[in-house]
Amino acid sequence: MAPKISALGIVALLSLRVQAQCSSGSDSRVVDLSWHAPNKTNINDLSQVVNGTGIYGFIFNTSITPATSGYRTYNWCNMPHVRRQEYVVPPKEYKLEYVELIHRHHKRTPYASNTFPHETYAWYCDDEALFYYGTPNPDGHAAQVNWQVYTSDSNPLAPEGFNGTCQFPQITAGGLNDSRQHGKDLFGVYHDLLGFLPAKYDADKIRYRVTNNVITSQVAGQIVLGQYADQFTDKPVSVAIQPDSVDSLEPGYTCTNASKTFSSYGVGSKAANWTLHLNESTALFSKLDSVSGVNTSDPDWHNWFDHYFDSLSARLCHDKPLPCQADNSSNCVTQTDADAVFRRGQYEYSFIYRDSPQSLAASTASYGIWMAELASNLRAATNATNKSPVRYRHNVAHDGSMSRLLSILQVDVMVWPGMGSEVVFELYSRDGCYFLRVLWGGQVLRSSNPSLGLMDLIPVQTFLDYVDGLVGVKAAKVPGLCKGE
Incomplete structure (x- = not known):
């Protein structure tokens, strides 16, 4: 007499069968884990960098990209991101199952270490307030304390960098407005256009995450407001954060070999x-x-x-x-001097994170844990028997985060990720199989790695095999990579 199989067991067997079918054929080839050079452009052409003029049509002086330039134009002050006007909806047979996105914080004052020893003008931030306070649970009440920067005439020491009323760094009022619009634009796609995000915030389905650098929390407050203003105007919302010493998002963990x-x-x-x-x-x-x-x-x-x-x-x-x-x-x-600096900065980031053959190994070790977390989240979203309820994760990070990610993805044209620069991972299903679309600046990302190529609805297993091959499942290889083993 044949053994009885439970309903759960039948689902598991069917899931395994579908996974086998989805992994069969051309998708089962060995994934290429090697470094592949980026495209040769003016950005990484030293002759153009040193002897050229201008900055390739890139924008450095406004958050608003002129219509004559086109929204896809590189804008350091406010990079292009997913929004309804440019968004391409996949064929109707594909169903969106999970979204994870990561973006740099929005525009800010410079770091104090990047200001001049004596600045000739002040920088004021009186057009915003930054709040810092705690509340005991379950009481949940506090005065809304905000910082007001001032200098004392009894203090003979001059502050480093600019006089005025700003922190260096802090997200500026303009950066906060850009952050809120970023949240609105994303909601306009994933709720208004696709009906994927719920109309009301649901903590079981939506997660936000920040780093230990407070500027990412300043941005997150406006992102959430842009998406769920009815629920969170002057109301608390929880965001995830890892301990500083092991934070994978910034990244904050020590990786000596990288x-x-x-x-x-x-x-x-x-x-x-x-x-x-x-x-x-x-x-x-x-x-x-x-x-x-x-x-x-x-x-x-x-x-x-x-x-x-x-x-x-x-x-x-x-x-x-x-x-x-x-x-x-x-x-x-x-302006000619500034353009020369900007060309060289772009060249440096391209060299550090893509042009050097060593860049993939260095980025893999130093950002491998976040990549493994992403892979785990994608797996959880494809698990037929124990599917995660989380459908949207939103990470607010830094240029060092974005650069390492683009390095690992082996983007074909590397730039210095500007303010608000964004990569989105969209997981789709079709006929029981799962596919991944990756958007960089709102457009499908093209990788120089032949196994990834144009990352437009590629089998998700290809991407998982790539990540697993580099960093191991649950980042098992990363401790050894960071030790140089």
Whole structure:
């Protein structure tokens, strides 16, 4: 007499059979785990970087991309993201099952370490308030405490960087408005257009996550408001956060081997293919140093263009003038100088995260845990017998997060991820099989890796095999990768 199989067992067997069918044929080929070079463009062409002019039509001076430029245009102040006007709905036989997205925070003041020793004008943030307070449970009450920056005439020490009423960094009022619109745009697609997100917030279905850097929480407050204003105007909402020392999103966990690898070919290294662009930029550094007053031997300002890039771009995004020398108002950073800095910054990020053959290994080790979490979330959404109720995860992160992610995905054209830059993972089902679409800046991402290619409804198992091959299931390989084993 044949053994009886429970209804749950039948579902499991059918699920395994469907998975086998979905994995059969061309989808079962071995996934390529090797590094593949990005496209050759002006961004990573050193001759164009050093001798060129302008900045490839990129925008650095407004959050509003002009209609004449087209929404897909790179806008450092407010990068393109998923919104209804450009969104392409997949064929009707595909059903959206799960969405996970990650984006950089929106525009902010520069970090204090990226301001000049003596700034010639102040920066005021009186058009916003940043709240910091706690509430005991279950009482749940508190005065809404917000910080007001001031300086005392009894304090003889000058603050680092700008005078005024801002924190360095903090998300500016403009950045908060951009964040809210970002949330509205996403809701306009995933609720209004697709009917995927519920009309009312449901904590069992929707999760938000931030890093330990408070600027991501400042953004999250506006993202949530943009999506669920009726429920959360001046009301609390919980967001997930991992302990700083093991945070996979920022990332915050220690990965010694990844740091060594990055520094062996990138910032601070003596590698010829890194120092070449710095050696070709001595005149530019000399001009910038004469204006800023930065010590010409300060490595943080001269091992790469990160500090000057942040300092200049933050001003332009907030309609502030390019700086002049404190004691010589005729010696100023020109737009030509700023463009030269921006070209070099783009070149550096392309080199660090894509052009160097070592970039994939360094990014995999230092961002592998978040990739493994993403893979686990996708698996949970495809589990026929124990499917996760969560259908939408929203991660607010940083440029270092986005750069490593794009490095692992091996995006075909690498740029420095600007403010609000976004990658979306959409999981679809069709006839019992699952497919993944990846959107970068609202458009389908193209990978240089032949196994991934144009990531437009590829079998999700291909992506899972790729992630598992690099970092292991549940990031089992990452501890060894970080130790150099």
